[in-house]
Amino acid sequence: xxxxxxxxxxxxxxxxxxxxxxxxxxxxxxxxxxxxxxxxxxxxxxxxxxxxxxxxxxxxxxxxxxxxxxxxxxxxxxxxxxxxxxxxxxxxxxxxxxxxxxxxxxxx
Amino acid sequence: xxxxxxxxxxxxxxxxxxxxxxxxxxxxxxxxxxxxxxxxxxxxxxxxxxxxxxxxxxxxxxxxxxxxxxxxxxxxxxxxxxxxxxxxxxxxxxxxxxxxxxxxxxxxxxxxxxxxxxxxxxxxxxxxxxxxxxxxxxxxxxxxxxxxxxxxxxxxxxxxxxxxxxxxxxxxxxxxxxxxxxxxxxxxx
Numbered sequence: 008x009x010x011x012x013x014x015x016x017x018x019x020x021x022x023x024x025x026x027x028x029x030x031x032x033x034x035x036x037x038x039x040x041x042x043x044x045x046x047x048x049x050x051x052x053x054x055x056x057x058x059x060x061x062x063x064x065x066x067x068x069x070x071x072x073x074x075x076x077x078x079x080x081x082x083x084x085x086x087x088x089x090x091x092x093x094x095x096x097x098x099x100x101x102x103x104x105x106x107x108x109x110x111x112x113x114x115x
Numbered sequence: 116x117x118x119x120x121x122x123x124x125x126x127x128x129x130x131x132x133x134x135x136x137x138x139x140x141x142x143x144x145x146x147x148x149x150x151x152x153x154x155x156x157x158x159x160x161x162x163x164x165x166x167x168x169x170x171x172x173x174x175x176x177x178x179x180x181x182x183x184x185x186x187x188x189x190x191x192x193x194x195x196x197x198x199x200x201x202x203x204x205x206x207x208x209x210x211x212x213x214x215x216x217x218x219x220x221x222x223x224x225x226x227x228x229x230x231x232x233x234x235x236x237x238x239x240x241x242x243x244x245x246x247x248x249x250x251x252x253x254x255x256x257x258x259x260x261x262x263x264x265x266x267x268x269x270x271x272x273x274x275x276x277x278x279x280x281x282x283x284x285x286x287x288x289x290x291x292x293x294x295x296x297x298x299x300x301x302x303x304x
Contacts, residue, residue: 012134014141014181021247023145023178027152027171029240034156036232042206046155046168049199053175063262064182068255070262071270074184078271081194082282086289088199092206093297099210 020061027054041095041105045088052084141181147174161207169200186264 013019027050034047056077063073099105151174154167172195179188260266271279 010138013138017252018248019141019145020178020182022244023148025240025243025247026149028243029236030152030156032239033232033236036235037156037229040161042161042203042210043156043164046161046164046203049168049195050152050155050171053171053195057175057178060179060182060184060187064184065254066252068257069259070183071260071266074187074262074267075271075275077187078190078267079278079282081190082286085194085198086286088202089289089293090296092202093293095206096209096297097299105210 017061017065020057024054024057024061027051027057039106039108041091041098041107044107045091045095048091049084049088052080052087056080140177144174144177144181147171148178149174162204165200165203165207168203169196172196172200183262186267 031047031050031054034050035044038044038047059073059076059080061073063070063076067073095105098110102110104110148171151167151169151171155164155171156167158164158167172191175195176188176191179185179191260270
C-alpha cells in the first residue's frame with residue numbers, strides 16, 4: 008500500500024491507539040491530582056475504543072460488533088466518570104484537597 | 116440516508132488530488148488526537164487538561180468517521196465532549212484541582228521520577244508499535260454485515276439485547292451511587 012492510502016491500513020490506527028495508551032499511562036503516573044488521573048484514564052478508554060473499531064473494521068468479519076463494543080464502552084466510561092467525580096467531591100469535603108499525596112489516612 | 120459522503124468519493128478515485136485531500140484530513144485528525152492527548156497529560160492547570168481531552172475526543176471522532184462508523188463519531192462528540200468533559204468541569208468547579216507548585220511538593224527525587232515515567236510510557240509505546248507493525252493483518256474473506264447504522268441497531272436489539280439492557284441498569288446504579296456518595300457528609304460543615 009502506498010502512503011496515499013494510509014487511512015485504509017489498520018497499522019495507522021493501531022499506532023495512534025498505542026500512543027494514546029502510552030500517554031494515558033504517563034499521565035496516570037505523573038498527575039498529582041485525582042481529576043488529572045481521571046482524565047488520563049479517559050485517554051486509556053479512548054485508546055481501547057479506537058482499537059476495537061479499527062480491528063473490527065479491518066480484521067473481524069462482523070464490522071458491527073466492534074462499534075457496539077465501543078458504544079458499551081462509552082456507557083461504562085460515563086458511569087465511571089460519574090462515580091469517580093462523586094468520590095472526588097466526597098474526598099474534597101473531608102480533606103480540603105484532592106492531591107493524591109495528601110490523601111494518606113484511611114479514616115477521615 | 117448516506118452518512119458517508121467522503122467514502123463515496125473515496126470508493127471511486129477520480130483524481131490523485133482527491134486521495135491527497137483525504138490523506139490530509141486523516142493526518143489532521145491524527146494530529147488533533149495526539150496534540151489533544153499531549154495537552155491533556157502535560158498542562159498544569161486542570162481546566163486546560165479538560166480542554167485537551169475534548170480536543171483529543173474531537174480528533175478521535177474524525178478517526179471513527181474514517182473507520183466507516185459515522186454513528187460512533189457522533190456518539191463520541193455527544194458523550195465525551197458533551198457529557199464527560201462537562202461533568203469533569205463540574206468537578207473542577209466543586210474542588211480545587213490545580214496541580215500544586217513543584218517546590219511545595221518536597222519530592223525526594225525530582226528528576227528521576229519524570230524520566231522513569233517517560234521511560235515506561237516510551238517502552239510501552241515502542242513495544243506495542245513493534246509488535247503491531249510486525250504482524251500481518253489479514254482481511255476477512257466474508258462479512259456478516261456492512262457495519263451500517265441499521266446493522267448496528269439490528270444486532271443491538273437481537274444479539275446484544277441482554278448487554279444493552281444491562282448497560283442501562285449499570286448506568287442507573289451509577290447515577291444512584293454517585294448521588295449517594297456525593298451527598299454524604301454534606302450537612303457536616
